[in-house]
Every structure is written in C-alpha cells, then in structure tokens.
Amino acid sequence: MIECPNCHTKFIANTLVCSECGALLPPEEWVSNEISTEITREQAESTTELGLPPAVRLYMGEETDQSIDVVLDKKVIIGRSDPASQVFPEIDLAPYGGLEKGVSRRHARLSSRRGLIIIEDLASINGTYLNGKRLTPYLPEVVHDGDQIQIGSLPIRVEVL
C-alpha cells in the first residue's frame, strides 16, 4: 500500500495519481533498506570524513544574510507550515514569505544518498527549480556547492558544509 502525501488516502502499490485529490503519488524506490544502508556505510567508510552525514547552509532570498543549517541525516521536507492542516515541514519557509512566494505546504525534499545531496520536487503547484531548470516531480537531482535552487519564487543558494 502507498499513501498520498497530500490527503493521506491509501492506494495499492504503484498507483500513480491520487483519485481523491489528484496529486501525483511518489513512486516507490525499489531497493531494499538493508542494501541501501550497506552502500551508504561502504561509501561512508571509504571517505576520510568519518562517515558524517552531509550538511548544507541555505541562504534565503535575494539578501544572503539570512541562512539556516541543515544536517541531512534523514530526508527533510522543504515547505510552508500550516497549523490548520497540521503540516510542519523541517525547513519551514513561512517566515521567508512562503505564502506570497507560492511555496506549497510540502514543496520539495532534501536528502543525501551515497554522499551526494539530492533534491526532489514533491509535485508542488509552483515548482522547484535547480539552477533555473524546473524539476520533474519526484525525479531526484543532485545539488552541488554554490547551486541556486528556487522554491516557488523564493531563491535559495546552497553551500555545502
């Protein structure tokens, strides 16, 4: 079974679109957990950085004096908090004008895999952009140091720590 991230209706595996709210459903990633952690551990051991999870500093908006640091030891959601619908993303863009800038409640996701930093759009209405290119929903892309991401119309510069 899979669950719609938007309205929480449950569907059988591989269903692609939610029939309740019309949201695109995230496809399963078909790799068993043991394998993926094993690879991560291998990858981590082969690096000299003691296997620490990657971390990024995100500079919000055009003025770059506002920033937040995020450790990517798990998948983190970028979005806009909305107490009415009980949505509280890890990276909350509401204080940075998220509503006016077209940020969805669950807009995009940052994670790390095999030492790489990954961004995914979560079928947001106004889109996620990486260096000016709009991302296909649920298609992961690699983020590099100095890359510019855009959530709705809010630009964010990424610094890898």
Next chain:
Amino acid sequence: MPMSYASDRGTQPIEQVGSVFRLRAIRSHEYLPARAEEQAYYVLLSVAVRQDLPYERMPLNLCLVLDRSTSMSGVRLQAVREGVQYIVDHISSDDVLSIVVFNDRAEVLLSSQRNTDRARVRAIVSTIQPAGGTELLQGLGAGIREVMRGKSERSLNHLILLTDGHTYGDEQGCLEMAKWAGQNHIGMTLMGLGEDWNEALLDQMAALSGGRSIYIDSPRKVVEAFGQIVNLLSGAASRQSQLHITLGPSVTLHEMFQITPEIQRVLVVSTERGHAAELGLLGRDSGRELLMEFRVRDLKPGVQMIASLDVELVAPGGIVSGQLCREQITLNVEGFSLEAPDAPLISSSKIPTAIPNALTRVVLFKMHERAIADLEAGRIDAATQRLETMASRLAAIGETELARVAMLEAGQLAHTGMLSPEGRKKIHYGTRALSLTSRGKDHD
C-alpha cells in the same frame, strides 16, 4: 555521475504496424518487484488507422432527428435549418439522407433517399414550425425506422438527434432503443442545445449505441457541430472495431478509459476469450487512445504476461475491402527479487509522462462524477469541496478557463445548494474534453 536514477532501464513503447492500422502501447513498468501484494500496472494503448491506405469512402446512411418543440423557436430553429443545409451540401449523391422532426409526436419530413434534391430539402426545412413539448422516444423511433429503410450492406448508418429539452417518462424506452441501435450497427450522435436537457440520459444513450453526446452552448455552433459529424463519418475507415483482452495469470483489469477523442469510461464485457470492448467507428482522423489499469498479485521473479491486446476491425473500403484486420500486442512484465544485489532503483523518470498525464485527466473526470453524485445525494459540502479540489488541479495543468468555471460553481453551490445549468454543462463536457496537449504546464 553515479546515479542509478539515470539508468536506461526505462519502458519503451511497443508498436505493431499492420496493413490497415497501427497499435502502440506505452507501459508504466517493464519491471516490477516480485511480491504477493497487489500492484498497479498501466497501459496507454493507441489505435490509429494508417493514412497511406488506398481509400474508398463508405456511403452514408444518415437520419437527422430534430426537436421542433416550442422552446426551439427563433434563432435555434434557424440555426438547425442552416445546419441541415450544410449537411445536404456536403454529402455525396451516393449517400442516403432522411429527416424527422418531433415534438410530442414525430413526422418524417424527408424519407430515406439517395440523390437528395437540395432545393427540395431547403423548402421542406423552411416549413418546420415550433410547437409542443419534447418526447425523444417519438423522434428516435421514427428516425431508426428511416435508417433501417436506407441501410445497405456497405453503408455507414448514423442518426443525429438534436434536442433542447427534457423528455419525460420515456427515458427507459430511449435507452433500450439506443442499445438496439448499437447492436444493429447504427451509430448515434446526441446533441443537446442550450442548458435545459438531460446530459446523463444523452450520455447513457451514447455509450449504449457506441456514439457520442455533444453539448452545443450556443445556436451559432450548430452548423459547426453538424459539420464535424459529417467530416468524421466521411473519413471513417471502419464501421466498428473491437478490442479483445486476454489476461495473464493473477492479473485483473481494474478499469479502462477512453482518453481521446474524449474522456469516457469504456464498457468491458466478459467473453469466451476473456474480455472485450467496442471501440466504435475508427477513421483516418479519429483514432483512439485507451488507458487501462491492470492489477497483478503474486508476481514471481521472471517474465510474466500481463495481458494480450487484440484489436479487430472490418475494413470496408480500398483494396482490403471486407477483410477482417487484426493486430495484437502482448504486454509482459519482468518480476525482480528485491533481495537481488542488482535490484534496479526505479524512479518516476522511468514512467513515461504520457501515463500520469492521461491519469490526471481521468481522475478529474472521476472527481466530477463524484461531485455530481454527492450533489444528487444532498451532500452539498462534499460536492463543493470536490469542485474546489478540481479547480485547483485544473489550474495546475493549465486549464484555467475550466478551473475558473469550477471555482465559480463551487461558490454558487456553497451559497445556493445548486449549480447553474450552464456551469453544470460546461464542467460536465469540459472535463471529458481535457486535452492531452494542454495549453499550460503539465507534469513534464
């Protein structure tokens, strides 16, 4: 880049090109994890008649069944006169034409005949006077009799019914007649003019006869609508076509929708060979796209058949006249073990965007159906909410005009507990005409 997401194990379309038509299947998955749990598998099948065939036009056997109730007076009746004139001007001398008018009774204005005299038809049509109520079954019965009289071995039989009112008490008879027509190779186009007619009835009649129902919001569009039907019929390459489906082990067909020319449910019946669906008239400019959702459980490692799709049609014209043409595509999926070290990492990049795009439109169609069901059961809040959700999804795929109508109707519904007759028709027909080459942004 060590990203397995970019692997080339994506799905490729399967194509089968025959002497008369071409099948193309876009599959959601080539690989699925082997597991007991039920999994969805989608296929978008397109059926298109080849453009390069030696071609002989099928003679038409056409009956126009026209409402002349009091509400048709003025511009509506004038538009219908012009529409009839257009048809008379655009059929060939081999074609058979008949004209029936009806209110609470039917009258045959022009009995089935070839070599229609244009001046005579003009004179006859100018005598139509509006009066009385609307009884569809009267007109339909007289029309079918005329089509049966004009029928020949090779003819393409079709009835065009145009009405602007509700019929009362004879709905069941109309449905039975539509079904009979479908079984006897008489296609139907059911046109509703204005806002005051029963779209559910015309839709069901269309589904039973293998035809279409059409909403004409203004009398100015009557000629255009008549023109489209005559063009469609003139370009027909087969009177009817069938899809036969044989399912693999542990596979079920969950549902099937036609995506083009317009979105509608496809009626699937059980047969000796498995399942079958009527695809109706196929033409050089009117192919079909069908979205099927299969469900597979207990998938084992290795290649397994999901289904075999078989399309059959009788080619009436050209060098292959009268010949049964048949093309077939087999859909397989490969089950892989999740424990295997080379288990593929599959993300949405592998699923051809045509499938989620088509599905999004089917979901909008279903949301509308459920909103109307909620409304009819008195669940106004639920219906309002569905219309609002529809509006935001429509906006997201660039269907801004329909999104606007849905939003306005949601507001109207919340305040008055009713939809406006016009908004109701616009949403009903708008959701089935959602184009795949959308004007706005899509999921790709």
